[in-house]
Amino acid sequence: MTYEEIFILGWNLNLLMFLTNLALAIRTMNQKSREQLLQENEVLSELKAEFDFYYPYRKYETLVTYLIPFTAFFRMSYRIFEMLSFFSKNKGTTLIDYMIYKYRNDIQLAKNKIK
Numbered sequence: 001m002t003y004e005e006i007f008i009l010g011w012n013l014n015l016l017m018f019l020t021n022l023a024l025a026i027r028t029m030n031q032k033s034r035e036q037l038l039q040e041n042e043v044l045s046e047l048k049a050e051f052d053f054y055y056p057y058r059k060y061e062t063l064v065t066y067l068i069p070f071t072a073f074f075r076m077s078y079r080i081f082e083m084l085s086f087f088s089k090n091k092g093t094t095l096i097d098y099m100i101y102k103y104r105n106d107i108q109l110a111k112n113k114i115k
Contacts (some may be wrong), residue, residue, distance in 0.1 A: 005038035010069020012019040017076035018066060030097045040096045 001009075029037065052058070065071040086098050 007069045010073070013070060013073035014066050017073050020080075021076060021092070033098070035102075044096070044099060044103070047100065050107055051103050054107060 032040070065075055082096050083095075086101065087093055092095070
């Protein structure tokens, strides 16, 4: 394989993970009512604002991971594995529960680093 073929394979895998992530988000949104989505959005917006305070460059980091071959694939594969482990350990939870847990956990890690 040439370097060009390796890069193209890596970008294709990144695209696969992007589409998987998008499909998961759309599927989750379709299972909820508008009122439920608005309530969940309020909670997540508050957590996201606090998260952005501690990690101001996270948007750029995410963008770069999709541009570098294989990076988003490995990062998202790890997140999906982590999510499935969360669901198997905590029966009856949803994707929103995982997102709240993840935001709170990352915020707490940032607060601990500051101390």
